Amino acid sequence: MSLSMYDVTVPVFKRMLTNLLAFLDKAEADAAARKYGTETLVNDRLAPDMIPFRGQVMIATDHVKGCVSRLAGVPVPSWPDEETTFDELRQRVRKTLDLLDAVTPESLAGSETRDVTLKLGGNDVVMNGLDYATQRALPNFFFHVTTAYAILRHNGVPLGKRDFIG
Template structure:
């Protein structure tokens, strides 16, 4: 059995973003039960020098769109980072899910060898698609989704590993 670039991107991103939506639903219910605005959670961070929950969601979705577009040769859509509320963040996640729904296995065929150029430390760095996928896109996506989960968990939202994994 051959595993394709599609197999390790679209279904993985779709599952994790769908799980994040469900975790946000639990967070909203928890906030309502405890009688506080979800804006508190949206602005929450684990450390003073860390990006807040809302930023983690924005960056995770940026990695989704960047990854599938770079590896398929598509133009990366520009999404302004203006979301603050849970509803706005959910809409952004759904926008990423809608983008993923347009990607077919044939769109990503050959993506592992497609040259990807990123700006890293102010320098253009070019790498094969597989290196980009395994060393940049997936680790960054999981970092930000995990951090978003951890922020909500730290904020008292009753979620566990099963919620994260789905």
């Protein structure tokens, strides 16, 4: 049995975005229990030169919408990066899940060989859909979800591997 591009992207994105919603819920519950504001977490980072938690969530969702749109050969939706609260971040993740619900296996059929052009460092980089999904989009997505997890964990939110894996 061979896997389709849909199989290697959409279910993976859905699972991890659903887990990210659970991270937000656990973090909010932890903040209430320990009596601190979630704005502390929204703006926290692991290092001074790092993008804060909210940016990690935004970029993770950007990689999802970029990946499925490019693979389907349609324009990537443009969403403003204005989320500053847990509720707004949840809405963004849900919006991304809604986008994924609209993706069909047929819309991604044949995309493993479709050329995808990215602007990297001011240059156009062309790769086939399979390489794009497996070497760029998925690794970047996982990097930002993992970093969001690590920021929360670093702040004492009681998350574990089961939360990450789902």
